[in-house]
Amino acid sequence: MSTAAATTEAPPLRYPKLAQPWIALFLAILAELGIALFVLSVVSVPLIAVWVGIPMLLVVVPAARWFANCHRTMLAGFLGERIPRPYKKPPMPGMLMRLRTILTDPQTWRDIVWLLVNAVLGFTLSLLSAVLFLAGLFYLVYPLLVGVTPEGVFTEPFGGLVTVNFWTSFLVMPVALIAFLIWNAAGERLLKANAFVARSLLGPTESAKLAMRVRELAESRAETVDTQAAELRRIERDLHDGAQARLAALSMNLGMAEELVARDPAQAAALLTEARQSASTALSELRDLVRGIHPPVLADRGLEGAVKALALTCPFKVDVTFDVPGRPPAPVESAAYFAVAECLANAVKYSAATNAWVQITHEDERLHMIVGDDGVGGATVKPGGGLYGIERRLAAFDGTLTVVSPSAGPTTVIMELPCESSSLKTTPSSGTA
Amino acid sequence: MRVLIAEDHALLRDGLIRLLEAHDFEVVEAVDNGPRLVPALVEHRPDVAVVDVRLPPTFTDEGLKAAIEAREKVPGLPILVLSQYVEQLYARELLTGGGGGVGYLLKDRVSNVAEFLDAVRRVAAGGTAMDPDVIGQLLARNTRDEPISRLTPRESEVLGLMAEGRSNAAIASALFVTEKAVSKHTNNIFAKLDLPPSEDDNRRVMAVLTYLSSR
Numbered sequence: 001m002s003t004a005a006a007t008t009e010a011p012p013l014r015y016p017k018l019a020q021p022w023i024a025l026f027l028a029i030l031a032e033l034g035i036a037l038f039v040l041s042v043v044s045v046p047l048i049a050v051w052v053g054i055p056m057l058l059v060v061v062p063a064a065r066w067f068a069n070c071h072r073t074m075l076a077g078f079l080g081e082r083i084p085r086p087y088k089k090p091p092m093p094g095m096l097m098r099l100r101t102i103l104t105d106p107q108t109w110r111d112i113v114w115l116l117v118n119a120v121l122g123f124t125l126s127l128l129s130a131v132l133f134l135a136g137l138f139y140l141v142y143p144l145l146v147g148v149t150p151e152g153v154f155t156e157p158f159g160g161l162v163t164v165n166f167w168t169s170f171l172v173m174p175v176a177l178i179a180f181l182i183w184n185a186a187g188e189r190l191l192k193a194n195a196f197v198a199r200s201l202l203g204p205t206e207s208a209k210l211a212m213r214v215r216e217l218a219e220s221r222a223e224t225v226d227t228q229a230a231e232l233r234r235i236e237r238d239l240h241d242g243a244q245a246r247l248a249a250l251s252m253n254l255g256m257a258e259e260l261v262a263r264d265p266a267q268a269a270a271l272l273t274e275a276r277q278s279a280s281t282a283l284s285e286l287r288d289l290v291r292g293i294h295p296p297v298l299a300d301r302g303l304e305g306a307v308k309a310l311a312l313t314c315p316f317k318v319d320v321t322f323d324v325p326g327r328p329p330a331p332v333e334s335a336a337y338f339a340v341a342e343c344l345a346n347a348v349k350y351s352a353a354t355n356a357w358v359q360i361t362h363e364d365e366r367l368h369m370i371v372g373d374d375g376v377g378g379a380t381v382k383p384g385g386g387l388y389g390i391e392r393r394l395a396a397f398d399g400t401l402t403v404v405s406p407s408a409g410p411t412t413v414i415m416e417l418p419c420e421s422s423s424l425k426t427t428p429s430s431g432t433a
Numbered sequence: 434m435r436v437l438i439a440e441d442h443a444l445l446r447d448g449l450i451r452l453l454e455a456h457d458f459e460v461v462e463a464v465d466n467g468p469r470l471v472p473a474l475v476e477h478r479p480d481v482a483v484v485d486v487r488l489p490p491t492f493t494d495e496g497l498k499a500a501i502e503a504r505e506k507v508p509g510l511p512i513l514v515l516s517q518y519v520e521q522l523y524a525r526e527l528l529t530g531g532g533g534g535v536g537y538l539l540k541d542r543v544s545n546v547a548e549f550l551d552a553v554r555r556v557a558a559g560g561t562a563m564d565p566d567v568i569g570q571l572l573a574r575n576t577r578d579e580p581i582s583r584l585t586p587r588e589s590e591v592l593g594l595m596a597e598g599r600s601n602a603a604i605a606s607a608l609f610v611t612e613k614a615v616s617k618h619t620n621n622i623f624a625k626l627d628l629p630p631s632e633d634d635n636r637r638v639m640a641v642l643t644y645l646s647s648r
Contacts, residue, residue, distance in 0.1 A: 280541040287518050297520050300493040309522040313570055 015077055021133035021183070024126040024191055027074070030067075031123035037064045038115035054099060061102050068111050071118075072202055078195035086204035086212070107208070114201035122194050129190035132183035139176035143169040224396040238289050246282035250275050298337050302327045306337050307358055314344055319357040326424035328367060332417055335397055336360070336367055339390045343371035343413045346386050351375025351411060367419040370412060377409030390415070434557060437479040438463040439470045439496055440515075441488050449483060449543070456550055467495030474503040474510060481557035485540075486516040486523070497523055504530050513556045515540050519566045528561075536562030536598070552598075561598035568596045583625050591618040 015023055040060045047053030065087065072083040090101040102108050145154045146169045155163050157172045164172065204212065257271040290296065298306040304322045311318035327333060340358055347353050353375030361368045381387045381403055391401040399417035436458045440446040443465075450460050461477045464470050467488040474482055482503075488495040500512045511534035514527060519539055527535045536556040542564065543549045552562035572581070572593055584592065594604045601619065605612040622628075 276544050280544055283541040291518065296487075296518050297522065301522075305522065309520050312521040312525070315573060 017188075020187055020191060021130045023074075024130040024187070025134075027191075027194070028123050028126040028130060030071075031118045031126060034067060034115045035119040037067055038112060038119065041112045041115070057099065057102060058095070061108060064111055064115065068114065068202055071198060075195040075198050075202075078191050079199060083199050083203050084209075084212075086208045106205070110201050110205075114198065117197065117201060121197055125190045125194040125197075129183070129187045129194075132179055132187055136176045136179035136183060139172050139179060142172050142176075220392075220395040220398075223392050227392065227396075235289065235293065238285070242285040243282045243289070246278045246285070250278045250282065253278070294334065295337065298334065303333050303336055303360065307340055307360065310337075310341055310344060311358065314348060314356065316348075316353055317355050318344065319355075321357070321359045321361075324360060324362040324367065324424070325421070326426045328417075328419045329423050329425075332367065332397060332419050332423075335393055335399070336369060336415075336417055339394060339401075339415050340369055340371055342386050342390050343415075346379065347371070347373040347375060347411070350379070351377070351409070353410075362419065362421070362424070365418060365420050367417040369415040369417070371415075372410060372412040374410045376407075377405045377411050378407045379403055379405040379411050379413075387413070434481065434554075435459050435461050435477070435479045436553070436557075437461055437473060437477055437482040439465075439473075439482065439484040439488060439499070441465045441485065445485075445540075452543070452546065452549075453483075453553070458553075466490065467499055470496065470499040471503050471506070474499070474512075475506055478507060478510070481511040481513060481534075481553055483513050483515060483553065486514055494523065497526065500535075501526060501530060504532075504535075508532060509534050509559070511556045511559065512536070513538065513553055513562060515543070519564045521567060521570055524563060524567045533559040533561055537567065538562060538564045539566060551603075555598055563597050565593070565597055568593045571596070581626065584622060588618050588622050588625070591615060592622050595619065595622075 037060065040056065041064060044053045044056035044060055047056060069085060072085060076082050086107050088101050088105040088107070090097045139157065142154065142157055143166065146164070146166050154169075155165070157164060157169070157175075253271045253275040257268040257275065260268040260271065295306055297309045301309070303324065304320075307322065308320050311320050328336065340360075344356065344358070347356050351373050353373035356371070356373040359368075359370040359372075379387060381391055381401070387401065387403060394401055394415060394417060397417050399415060401416075402414040403411070404414070405411040434457070436453055438446060438449050438453070438460060440449060440463070446463050446465065450463055453460055461479055462473050464473050465488075467490065470484065470488065482500075484496045484500050486494055486496045488499070497514060500514055504510050504512065509532045512527075513536035514523070515538055516523070517540050519537065524537045527537055534556055536552055538549075538552060542552070555562050572589060581589075581592075590608065591604055594607055599607070601612050601615045605615045608615070
């Protein structure tokens, strides 16, 4: 809750000002309804001993989670940021496993604590915010109420403190002004304070955040390792079946030619020709392999040159805009290049596009890459697909991929890669004449 | 004919020197790094220079940059760039300077000695020698509404050879047809691509490449 006090400069509320009192009132009512869930949860735990607690928990906890999730969504509007849902997922299917996960998930207990806190503190804060506004309204129309109701119903505006008649009732109207002023100054803060309290209990704890992050990293690392191992196997196989075999044949041919050169020069010459051909095939295979590992033009010219070279080899027109101050670190550069290359390759293979564009910029410590085409669209990220491959490749760098591709086109692939400005190297005199 | 070689691999450098000297070229200098290349080119003004794209100290596109720089200082200096791989971007950069006397070939083309020597001589004479790989990539870029898609397969073949820098006579012998047939095809190609025909071998290559790459 100390963070709540520290974060005074929060973004503006997402709800309109005049809607706030009603939302606050709604939240106050919900807070009291939540107490039912609290009681049920608390009661069901000791009842596990007599088995009744198990089905109870299996109903109450999801209900409480749903209730908490509704609040997460609503309160996110006050905080101006999402409140994550830090629930553990059961590692295996099965009723008992689910129960075990529910019971060992600290968030379950934090939810229950929140139900109680919300019923007391949340209720008070919300109600205060609503009441300030409603009181303003009440005192504003107080003379009217006195006038239209039978005599004696509305005579004590402050609960027996003073008694008024129709004429003196106009004197309470300044109280309405004061109430409005207080609401204007404090209403929003009260709602925010409520949201901060809720976030501190509904949001993930530091350790839960860390655990989530560790899980993400472990997943992406495992995938990176897998991909790299597969890549190495592919390279090994390509070398073994291709260049290596050809070079062996070449050296055999040369050996035979060496032997034949005195006896049968004509056949020796034929063997030499064959040897030369197989040497040049081996070279071209090696060249393709090198391109697949690290395109030479990327090494020479960096991302800009490499993407421009890529654009030239596409069968349709590709516009390239590039605005990055300096060169990103080699691994980022390479990941970015292959991502763009794969997107363009997809466009060539499936989109029937006549135009495409690539936009690469550096903003907010991130490399933004947008690849679009005017083709037929319908591109999706599915496991095993090219786009999925890019997504995984980028994930290894904490990057993201978003595809917008309605079935009639056009397709836009938006990719982001973290890349700190400090790691950008200035290019040594790029661009020739 | 005086030739300058820039190649950092000692084996390849010696091989090139031996190959060229065996065919009556005079190797005036063989440099093995980028910074030495431009001064050497300007100093010797060779009839033709054979330059590797990757040279020390950066092992990137040093040779290509030096070639372009030297041609800015000495316009029309004939340079044949050799590379382990061909890149359209580089071919374009070499050609954008204008004028003939440029070549861009894969290193393994050297193994076909006759063709390689032909390319060297062509560049020395102010012609062009483009690698079939570059031309192949350029020709592959034909989509539905491109004029190039109107060419017959035979005409595409002729265009490809033409773009590599070959003369009508060379194309005729490569395709086993008469020179007259080749010039007929050539005229058809120019008509279909809306290019004014020209007698100059080099200019027609430029026109074809410019047309193909400026889309």
